[in-house]
Amino acid sequence: MAKKLILASSSPRRQELLNQAQIPFTVRKADTNESQITTNILTDKVTQLAMLKGREVSFMDDQEVILSADTVVSFNQQIYGKPKNKKEAIQMLASLSGNVHDVYTGVTIRSITDELTFVERTKVEFWPLEKGEIEKYVSSEEPYDKAGAYGIQSLGALFVKQIVGDYYNVVGLPISRVTRELRKFDVYSLN
Ligand SMILES: Cc1cn([C@H]2C[C@H](O)[C@@H](COP(=O)(O)OP(=O)(O)OP(=O)(O)O)O2)c(=O)[nH]c1=O
Numbered sequence: 609m610a611k612k613l614i615l616a617s618s619s620p621r622r623q624e625l626l627n628q629a630q631i632p633f634t635v636r637k638a639d640t641n642e643s644q645i646t647t648n649i650l651t652d653k654v655t656q657l658a659m660l661k662g663r664e665v666s667f668m669d670d671q672e673v674i675l676s677a678d679t680v681v682s683f684n685q686q687i688y689g690k691p692k693n694k695k696e697a698i699q700m701l702a703s704l705s706g707n708v709h710d711v712y713t714g715v716t717i718r719s720i721t722d723e724l725t726f727v728e729r730t731k732v733e734f735w736p737l738e739k740g741e742i743e744k745y746v747s748s749e750e751p752y753d754k755a756g757a758y759g760i761q762s763l764g765a766l767f768v769k770q771i772v773g774d775y776y777n778v779v780g781l782p783i784s785r786v787t788r789e790l791r792k793f794d795v796y797s798l799n
Pocket residue numbers: 616617618619620621637661677678679680681690711753754755756758759760761764778779780
């Protein structure tokens with residue numbers, strides 16, 4: 609029998625992507641204090657955060673598989689998470705304007721006996737942005753729950769000139785790789 613998937617995330621995008629993949633799941637989220645991860649090494653940061661989010665959720669039985677993830681934007685040796693306020697959102701978008709940045713998502717999948725973590729990277733190039741369009745965008749609610757202060761799946765799409773890599777990784781979960789890894793955990797099968 610297939611194992612049961614537990615999504616350790618409150619991100620509506622991650623939930624939508626699992627729905628899109630037609631994988632049944634239950635949300636069980638711990639209240640993770642992300643500030644305890646202090647490393648500035650990018651891949652360490654996203655893997656440690658993904659692992660922490662997953663490990664803070666407890667198993668109810670040995671048939672469960674827990675999925676967790678963390679997404680950050682990286683530009684010019686800096687790591688951008690969610691902007692704390694309007695000023696920070698403006699600064700992030702102004703620096704991404706006209707440049708290429710990377711979006712990294714760390715993903716952890718764990719069962720009671722095994723744990724796997726991987727990182728997926730997508731390159732995103734922004735058009736040069738006008739001051740007015742940044743001002744207008746940060747006055748909406750869109751930037752504030754998103755790494756790098758934009759949502760590629762919403763109005764932020766208009767900033768994007770091109771991407772290289774998995775689009776869904778930018779949205780918060782590289783769903784095709786995730787489903788391939790989930791098969792190894794018997795979460796679902798192809799027949
Ligand atoms: C760059 C980018 C990020 N994002 C989102 C994905 C993530 O939800 C969010 C980064 O925050 P995360 O800390 O990765 O996740 P979260 O706090 O939303 O959810 P949880 O910790 O409960 O799993 O930014 C977009 O939705 N679109 C984008 O284009």
